Amino acid sequence: MSNSGRPLSPHLSVYRWPITMTLSILHRITGVGMSFGLIVFAICLIQAAAGPEQYQYFRVALSHPIGIGLLIAWTFAFFLHLGNGIRHLVWDLGYGFEKSQANASAYFVLFMAAVLTAVFWIVKL
């Protein structure tokens, strides 16, 4: 863009970052992240169908700290995308559009995703 020195319309940088924006972006990132996780889901099933030896290779690979880290990230992504997805469905029905409600539900979804991920993994680890 040529800098003519003329005033530009306000852009992202002039706003205080709202929590609703964070959730919107996280919804996308977690969605795409889980799309990649879907590959691991399918490989898991295929390896289990291939037999005990092949499944064991997969199991050992996923037990590596990187694998566990990915699984925890996918669990968080799952709960966040699920919670925020329900938030979107409620919006689709026409409820919860007030700024205070949208902010509250954003914090609630984020909080619940963290809690549920912790509950899931405290038992597993």
Added chain:
Amino acid sequence: MSLRTPLGRVLGHGSAKEGTAHFVSQRISALALVLLGGWFIVSMYLLESTAYLEVVRYIGRPLNSVLLSLLAVTVSYHSYLGVQVVVEDYVHAPGLKLLALIGSRFAHTLIAVASIYAVIRIGLIT
């Protein structure tokens, strides 16, 4: 060559009535996934071990086989719809965009078919 304007050619035909198809499909698959995903995560939580026998026995139970297959298809479809939107939003080069969309469709179909095949096969050997 027709001298009618593009506007004149489409007037009176109405819309294709499919403008909301993508939106609606995404929401309905989302609704299904609230149920299937909820079942899946509870199952994973309750699964006592990830050892081969335990996992294969779990997948091989008829109800689990059906729900896992449904999950695989629905989540692949929902994921395709989502990735499609992301590609359309961020990939602007026409060739690359087409390649990404076709590649995504192939990959998602592969994942759905492979998952169902695996579930059926596990059901048959257990």
